[in-house]
Amino acid sequence: MSTMRAVVVDQPGGPEVLQVRDVPVPRAEAGQVLIRVHAFGLNRSELHFRRGQASSGSFPRIPGIEATGVVAADPSGALPAGAQVMTMMGGMGRSFDGGYAEFVVVPAEQVVPFASDLPWEVLGAVPEMLQTAHGSLAVGVRPQAGQTLLIRGGTSSIGLALAALGRLQGLTVLSTTRSAARTAMLESAGADHVVIDDGDIADRVRAIVPGGVDGAVELVGTNVIGDTLRAVRPGGTLCFTGMLSDQWSIPDFYPMDWIPNGVRLTAYSGEAADLPAPVLQAFLDDVQRGRARVPVGRVYRMDDIAQAHRDMEAGVVGGKGVVLP
Template sequence: MRAIVIKRHGGPEVLAIEERPDPEPAVGYVLIEVKAFGLNHAEIYMRSGAWGEMPEISGIECVGLVRADPTGQFRPGQTVVALVGGMGRSLNGSYAELTLVPATNVVAIETRLSWEELAAIPESYATAWSALIGILQIERGQMLVVRGATSALGQAAVNIAVDEGIRVIGTTRRPLRAGLIEAIGAQAVMIEEPDLPKTLRQQHEEGVDAVLDIVGNSTALGSLTMLRRGGELCLVGFLGGGETLNLQPVFQIPSGRRLSVFASALVLGGSEFPLAEVPFQSFVDKATTGTYRAKPAHVFGFDEISKAHRLMESGDAKGKIVVTVNP
C-alpha cells in the first residue's frame, strides 16, 4: 500500500509517500480501505516531534470501506468512520491506503455524502458533542462561549449547540471571520484579545453557563472568569500552543466554578467514553440535510499532504481540511 510517512521530525516537508506492507487483519481490529481523512492539529505535534516518538504513519481519523473484520462485527464493503483509539499515537494511523483500527473505534454509517464530506465529520463532531453534551451537559436556553469558533472543532461545536437550542457566543482572533461564525448560527461574536473576559462580563454581568475552550492553556484562566456561579469550563484543544498551565486552584479558580478537560484522542472508544454513546448517524444525517454546515473548508489529494499541512499550520483554513485517497 501507499502511505504517508514521517521520515524525520520537522515541518510539512518531512512527510513522504512510500510503499509499506499491507496491514494484516487481526482479531479485535478492523482493516479499513481509507477513502479520505481529516487533518487535526494534533498531527502537527506528532510530525514535529513535540510529543516524542510516534508511529511513522500519522492520522487520527478516517472514513472508508471495511476490507476485513475477523470477528464479523463489520461486513466487507461496509461504510465506516474510524477515529483515535491509538491511531497515529501507538498504532500506525490513517495517512495510508489501508489502516488497522481497534473495533471499539469504528462505527458503521449509512450516507449519501461524498467521501470528502463524510471525512469532515468524525473527530470534530465526536469531540464537540462529547464535551458539550457528555461533560458540560449544557441545556436548551443556556449560554455558551466557544473560544476558537472558526476552527473545525469550533464550528462543529457551534453547529451542535445551536441545533440544541443553546445561545452561543463565538470568539475569533480575526474580525474578518466574524461572519463565518454568525453564518452557522452564533448569537454573537467577540474578538480574542487580552481584555475579552472583562469585556464579556461587562456585557453579561452574571457570567455565562459554560465555556468550551479550544485555544487552550493560554486562555483557560480568563475563561474561568467568564463563568457564572455553577458554570463550567471544558478544555478541549490547544490552538494557542501547548504551554504549561500553572494553576493555583484556590486563588485562580473563582469560587463555585468548575474546570474539566476532554482529551478525545486518549479516551474516545474506551469504557468511560464509548463511541456507542456518540450519535454519528445523526451527525451525518444533519450534515446531509444542511442542519449542520459541515462541509470541508479545503480538500487536497493524497500527493498534496505537505501543502495541506502547511495550510493547517498557517491557521488560515477556516474549517476542516480533508485529504482524499485514490479518488
C-alpha cells in the same frame, strides 16, 4: 492488492519529513478491522507528533488519528465488506499506523458505522471533530437546553462543530474570533453572538450575558484560560479541550487565584467510544437535511500532504482540512 500508498514519517521534523511511499497493505487479525480509507481529516495533534512534541508515539510511523471509509475486511464478520465506517484515536498514528494511507487496520471497538450519501470530503471532516465537540459538551460542560455556551476559538474546526451542536441542543452560542472578517462564517455555523478576541473578552461576554455564561469550551489554550474562566458564572463549567496556541501548561498554577469562586474547571480528551453511532448518524442526517453544516476548509490529495501541514501551521485552512487518498 499487496501494496498501498501511504504517508510515512521516519523521524520528527518539518513538513518535508512527510514522505508518500508504497508500503504493504496491513492485514486485519482477530479483533481488528481493515478499512479502505476514502478520506482523512487533518489535526493539530498530528503536527505535534510530526514535530516530535507529542508525549506518546514512535517512529517510523504512518501518522493520522482518524479515517473515514468502508470496511475492506472484518475477520469477526460483524461488519460486512463495503459498510461505511469512521475511526479515530486509540493510539492511531502514534503507537500503531494511522489514517494517512489508502488502508488502515484498527481495533474493532474503535470503528463507528454509519450510512450517508454525503460526499467523502464532507464525511472525512467529521470523526475527530464531532467526537471532540460532542464529548466536550456531553462529558465536559453538560449544558441544558436554553443555557448559554461560550466557544473560545470558534473558527477552529472543533469550534465550528461545537456551534452546530450547540444550536441543535437549543443553546445560545457565543463564539470568539480574532478577525471580524470571520463573523459571517461563525454566524452561519450556528453562533448567536460573535465576540472579537483581543485576549481579554470576559467583560464583553458579560455585557452580552449578564452574570456570565453557563458553560464554556476552551480551545485556545492555557494562555487565555484565566480570562475565559472569568466569563463563566458561579456554578457554570469551563471544559478545557484544545490548545490552538500550543500553550499546554500553566506555570505557577495557583487554583485560588485562577479559578473564580464556584466556577467548575473540567477537561476532555476522548476516544472513539465517546462518539456513539446514533449520535454520529443523527448529526450526519442533520447535515443531509441542512440543519447542521460540516466546516470543510480545504481538500487535498495525498501528494499535497506537506503543503497541507504548512497550511495547518499557518492557520489558513479556514475550517477542517481533509485529504482524499
